[in-house]
Amino acid sequence: DVKVTQSSRYLVKRTGEKVFLECVQDMDHENMFWYRQDPGLGLRLIYFSYDVKMKEKGDIPEGYSVSREKKERFSLILESASTNQTSMYLCASSQGRFQLFFGEGSRLTVL
């Protein structure tokens, strides 16, 4: 069974803290994505990666960075968390265009 695992389901952080969200996939997929999901706004793409050590900005990259040192792992980093980054974060992977496989999400609250 295909699996995308996000390390934390729920996190609570303070403004200014550094936050790491980890994502691991076991399908040997080339492509990995980070989205944030907000009510009424749907999913918005933050960053994506087509290969190890490769990254591309999505639609809302400001305030975020990513790291892909290994094929199976894609990390989202908030260098200095702010309250407007309170959201649900979804990681996904794919091999080609056809289907994205999503993790269960990480709900981040920034106080």
Added chain:
Amino acid sequence: GEDVEQSLFLSVREGDSSVINCTYTDSSSTYLYWYKQEPGAGLQLLTYIFSNMDMKQDQRLTVLLNKKDKHLSLRIADTQTGDSAIYFCAESLRGNTDKLIFGTGTRLQVFP
């Protein structure tokens, strides 16, 4: 520009048909998708349609595509309480096939 729009809520009675609508603006879309998100879970692919098709049927699901109006719909026949979820339409763009643009999501509530 790339924009995908859906209504936010739909409420139906169990056993009725549900129709979830989506409009998109980019005429170069190659594939269009419907994803389902159950409470507390990530998204799962429900069905998809190629842009050169008008209709696709898969058991209780029927997808209709009107390219002229850039309108996509998902019909769920005999809706069950287990169909309660958020449904997202998404498009992939020609020349950028691995990136999907998602709609705002429609929350479907099925009541007995």
